[in-house]
Amino acid sequence: xxxxxxxxxxxxxxxxxxxxxxxxxxxxxxxxxxxxxxxxxxxxxxxxxxxxxxxxxxxxxxxxxxxxxxxxxxxxxxxxxxxxxxxxxxxxxxxxxxxxxxxxxxxxxxxxxxxxxxxxxxxxxxxxxxxxxxxxxxxxxxxxxxxxxxxxxxxxxxxxxxx
Ligand SMILES: [Zn+2]
Numbered sequence: 001x002x003x004x005x006x007x008x009x010x011x012x013x014x015x016x017x018x019x020x021x022x023x024x025x026x027x028x029x030x031x032x033x034x035x036x037x038x039x040x041x042x043x044x045x046x047x048x049x050x051x052x053x054x055x056x057x058x059x060x061x062x063x064x065x066x067x068x069x070x071x072x073x074x075x076x077x078x079x080x081x082x083x084x085x086x087x088x089x090x091x092x093x094x095x096x097x098x099x100x101x102x103x104x105x106x107x108x109x110x111x112x113x114x115x116x117x118x119x120x121x122x123x124x125x126x127x128x129x130x131x132x133x134x135x136x137x138x139x140x141x142x143x144x145x146x147x148x149x150x151x152x153x154x155x156x157x158x159x160x161x162x163x
Pocket of ligand 1: 144145146147148149152153154156157158159
């Protein structure tokens with residue numbers, strides 16, 4: 001938080017006013033701190049509670065049928081998916097789009113927008129684009145393996161012929 005405040009003064013007050021649950025996983029109201037887990041053994045144990053009493057062959061058959069049903073269901077769900085999002089995310093997006101459509105946005109200038117939502121009125125300032133390049137985006141400096149000069153490679157070297 002201290003580090004964040006050193007780069008963006010006033011961010012602490014803003015984040016506190018939004019509420020911790022919106023940006024901190026520790027305060028997330030959802031299960032598993034809103035992090036997707038893939039603990040298959042937990043799921044299987046709870047699903048196989050009754051089947052564990054069966055003889056081994058019957059238990060394995062129940063397990064096979066259950067997994068087949070799960071995979072069929074998931075595959076079916078994905079096959080009829082229109083977008084790249086899951087049904088849950090699509091629902092959230094749909095709600096947000098409905099929410100946004102009831103807002104009236106008008107341009108003040110290139111960086112300033114006026115948003116009217118119900119009885120509220122906001123002015124939104126869009127920051128100028130400051131893009132931080134990823135590590136991969138930095139240009140690699142090519143160094144010649146023959147003459148050692150920068151800016152060309154061994155194949156395009158003109159200096160080795162001079163020596
Ligand atoms: Zn060279």
